[in-house]
Amino acid sequence: MITSTLKILSEADKEACELVKVSEEELTVDKKRLFIESYGCQMNFSDSEIVAAVMRNADFATTSSEDNADVIFLNTCAIRDNAEQKVRNRLQYLNNLKKKRPGLIIGVLGCMAERLKTKLLDEEKMVDIVAGPDSYRDLPRLVEEAETGQKAVNVFLSREETYADISPIRLNSNGITAYISIMRGCDNMCSFCVVPYTRGRERSRDPFSIVEEARLLFADGYKEVTLLGQNVDSYKWKKEAEKGAEPSQMVNFAQLLEMVALIHPDLRVRFSTSHPKDITDDVLWTMKKYENICNYIHFPAQSGNSRVLKVMNRTYDREWYIQKIDRIREILGEDCGISTDMITGFCTETEEEHQDTLSLMEYVKYDYAYMFAYSERPGTPAAKKLKDDVPEEVKKRRLQEVIAVQRQHSSERNEMALGKIQKVLVEGPSKRSDADLCGRNDQNKVVIFPREHYKKGDYVYVLVTECSSATLIGKAVEAVLA
Structure with missing residues (x-):
């Protein structure tokens, strides 16, 4: 479909498109450890949070390092060839790691798993588990199956699954x-x-x-x-009326x-x-x-x-x-x-x-x-x-x-924003300097301004004084000017 991921994006969106790893390190005793990497769109990052919740419910702990993981999942994207090649390169590295740690379980999840299905298991022999986007509830069973040396696959696509009852575990979260x-x-x-x-x-x-x-x-x-x-x-969500109950919604x-x-x-x-x-x-x-x-x-x-x-x-x-x-x-x-x-x-x-x-x-x-x-x-x-x-x-x-x-x-x-005041939600310090804070305005544009007494999670009014093609720069003001 699409190659070349050349983009002009806000800094926040650039970060969202990069590799995301589980950052939460848990103090655990006698728990197997899970390490997840996500590639591709925002939906994949959201799905990884569902996967983490499913595995937590199965008594797994998360880790921020592949070096001490018992199970490694790559949540993949299939929308471009270079996205798949990136995953294949990563799998080669992980397979070398597995030679030193034979008990390590490697799984490919998501769109690439759904597209290639058992090819990753049978022909390329690069993974132990292949799970499509609608089979995440089945992951604990698939891990158990893989631990016995069997091929563990579930790429069934559902017409009902929405994971509505699962509370996602926020990975690499800024808390905002x-x-x-x-x-x-x-x-x-x-x-x-x-x-x-x-x-x-x-x-x-x-x-x-x-x-x-x-x-x-x-x-x-x-x-x-x-x-x-x-x-x-x-x-579009519809709830059919039941006899003697409320009307359809x-x-x-x-x-x-x-x-x-x-x-x-x-x-x-x-x-x-x-x-x-x-x-x-x-x-x-x-x-x-x-x-x-x-x-x-x-x-x-x-x-x-x-x-x-x-x-x-x-x-x-x-x-x-x-x-x-x-x-x-x-x-x-x-x-x-x-x-x-x-x-x-x-x-x-x-x-x-x-x-x-x-x-x-x-x-x-x-x-x-x-x-x-x-x-x-x-x-x-x-x-x-x-x-x-x-x-x-x-x-x-x-x-x-x-x-x-x-x-x-x-x-x-x-x-167009020069000389105007923007309402900015602070997401954290600027990448370039801890003296500055960074957030986004209503139009999803990155705004940078001096830290002063403000903190992450604050709404701050910022007067824009300069800009580049990707960023607005300004200074905080106490309120919107009349």
């Missing part, structure tokens, strides 16, 4: 921000995407369990939650957003990802109604050309997408942060169609973007039916042009 998975799977059969085949069909989680999870996080001191789904706008995404926002005004709410075909005015008006719902939308376009969008099976065209952008700006204002995904060199894309992508970017002026050169993923409709006919050098040249345009737009959008 957290992810909440609201749905699993995807029904959008985009021709380039492997997700429907690795995560299964779409199903929505009970909204009351979502609200309770967010409420407990806020009670524990968290100040921001991000509601996660492959396509949050298609969230239906909750859509706009209603869920409101339910979470009403927990407390100091709990910020974000969400990702929105599909252009499904976002509604109700969602936008709900965002406008509540100050604690962040004024930011990740809104993937993938291409700016209608014919290419049709080949991608995105189910909207350029005009539809522009109308949605116009509606976002109309309801939420020009300050609303908008980011996107763009693929260059998709099957049959011409130079003129590439120019349509650049012109769409000029029209929207995204705050930042995830940008990729296309490469096909096995098993997708594009791999089966379309010819990957754009030369690699052309893909890369087009990608560089997209990156250059986005870099300019990121700078322009950040310059």
Whole structure:
């Protein structure tokens, strides 16, 4: 599907895309130790927190070092070939480690496990356990099976599993921000995407369990939650009426957003990802109604050309997408942060169609973007039916042009904040200096300012005095100026 992970992102999002390891070290006696690494999207990081909870319930302890682990899980991504290659390289290292420690159990979880299934066990013999995204409850049994020398596999995709009753263990947490998975799977059969085949069909989680999870996080001191789904706008939960009971209940995404926002005004709410075909005015008006719902939308376009969008099976065209952008700006204002995904060199894309992508970017002026050169993923409709006919050098040249345009737009959008006051949720010290603090504003942009007397978890008003294409820099003020 996609290669080249060149991006222009906020610093916070760059960190979210890096390797994450379990950081919680537990004092344990006679417990087996689990070490987890996560690769890929936010959903994978959220899933690792579910895995940790499942294994904790099975009396495992977590460790921050592979050197003293009894079980090592790699929670994997299959959306790009280079993501899989990174995991394969890591498995080679772990297999060398296993030669010195024969009792070590190695498992591959998630999308790569679902895509390759038993190949990792039978042909490559690199792992002891293969578990898909819907089989995490079965992991304790799979570990027991692997310990006897058997092949341990569960890649069954469920139409019901949402893990709604499992309280995630927050890994590598800053104690301020957290992810909440609201749905699993995807029904959008985009021709380039492997997700429907690795995560299964779409199903929505009970909204009351979502609200309770967010409420407990806020009670524990968290100040921001991000509601996660492959396509949050298609969230739809229904409880059928029972005889003599309450009538049927239906909750859509706009209603869920409101339910979470009403927990407390100091709990910020974000969400990702929105599909252009499904976002509604109700969602936008709900965002406008509540100050604690962040004024930011990740809104993937993938291409700016209608014919290419049709080949991608995105189910909207350029005009539809522009109308949605116009509606976002109309309801939420020009300050609303908008980011996107763009693929260059998709099957049959011409130079003129590439120019349509650049012109769409000029029209929207995204705050930042995830940008990729296309490469096909096995098993997708594009791999089966379309010819990957754009030369690699052309893909890369087009990608560089997209990156250059986005870099300019990121700078322009950040310059709009100069001289303005931003409400910033402090996430911790700046990477460059402990004398500065770092947080994000409403539009998901990183803001850096002098520490003074402020601390992690505070909301601070910051007057922006300078910026780069990725960061806003300023100084704290006591209150919003009139």
